[in-house]
Amino acid sequence: MTAREAALVALERFRRDNAFSDAALDALIRREKFDRRDAALAQTICLGVLQNRALLDFYIDTYSSIKTQKLEPKVLDILRLSVYQLAFLDKIPQSAATNEGVALCKKHSPRAAGLVNAVLRRVAENRERLPEPAGKGTEVYLSIKYSHPVWLVRELVGRLSYGEAEEVLRLNNTPAPVTLQANTLKIASPEPLILNRAGNPAQLPEFQRGDYYVQDSAAKLAALAGDPKPGQNVLDICAAPGGKSFAIAIMMQNSGRILACDIHKKKLRKIEESARRLSVDIIETREMDAGAPDADLLDQFDLVLADAPCSGLGVIRKKPEIRYKPEAELKKLPEVQLRILRGAALCVKPGGALVYATCTWRKAENEDVVGAFLGGNNAFILVEERQLWPHTDGTDGFFICKLKKLT
Secondary structure, eight states: OOHHHHHHHHHHHHHHHOOOHHHHHHHHHHHHTOOHHHHHHHHHHHHHHHHHHHHHHHHHHHHOSSOGGGSOHHHHHHHHHHHHHHHHOTTSOHHHHHHHHHHHHHHHOGGGHHHHHHHHHHHHHTGGGOOOOSOTTSHHHHHHHHTOOHHHHHHHHHHSOHHHHHHHHHHHTSOOOEEEEEOTTTOSOOOOEEEOSOSOGGGSHHHHTTSEEEOOHHHHHHHHTTOOOTTOEEEETTOTTOHHHHHHHHHTTTOSEEEEEESOHHHHHHHHHHHHHTTOOSEEEEEOOTTSOOGGGTTOEEEEEEEOOOOOGGGTTTOGGGGGSOHHHHTTHHHHHHHHHHHHHTTEEEEEEEEEEESOOOGGGTHHHHHHHHHTOTTEEEEEEEEEOHHHHSSOOEEEEEEEEOO
């Protein structure tokens, strides 16, 4: 199997099953024992197609006698990954991208090989003057150029200016750095490590020693928003994969108690493993539904953190497939989030802090959820809320709200 064929298989799985793209591709890379160069090519192609699918389809429609809606799905996948190479990867020779695309088609759908050859040759001929989508200045234009659904673009433009929205969409299609936060229980420097190259940070000696853990700066700010202190009793009610619990434990100097809860038991094991690697021993874990906390947890905690399940639109740069979530799926999220926030509030003791966070910028999942909570609960007051943006803060899109329980 070649790198391009591995990308094709991963893209096909995503299209067919909504399989998590990088997980499917990583499994293929391991199975085929790709060297670093082929692994990087497969990952680049797969990521690039997911980031630019609407624009690639626009190019294909421009040069194909059969429009994308009528193409066999596998043929369309082959065209997308081949056109991506021609349009975006300057270091790949045009002949290699074209010939490999035709070869893939001959193997998987021989009858369409002539069409694929014709389309790719026309794209190659026009590589330096590919067309621009029509309607510049409209939401549809942004949707095609940056390959985000129109509904998402419309919501984003509703929150920001048109120019700012375009910048967020552009950043969503750029490589995301990996941020490693320092474990000051082990090393003196509190400065994070920023990794700008693709790769697995878990393979770094510093990571394996427990000197660092993976966490975006926005997520760390959410963890620290409650101002945790040594000796406190803290509840992380939606804890997996554990980064915020680790940040709080380090801030608490590994003194006190943190109860990390999640509804999925196997995720808790990963938290426990990471805590051991970081030499953090104040974290306990418990399987629990965040919206219905156990009776022994009520009114017990100085700080409760609820990083609720959300649309994830603030981390599209890291998970490009998130943009393809159906809009209808998101409509139930505020109800789920409000239930979790109310459950978390039950666990805060008088005078304690409650932090609500999401990795999205949608008002319906953020300010509106907080507003609904406060409208039905006069025991809490709003201390502060903040929306982080990639174009202004250099972080993931993240919402952080701190509330205080009255005494």
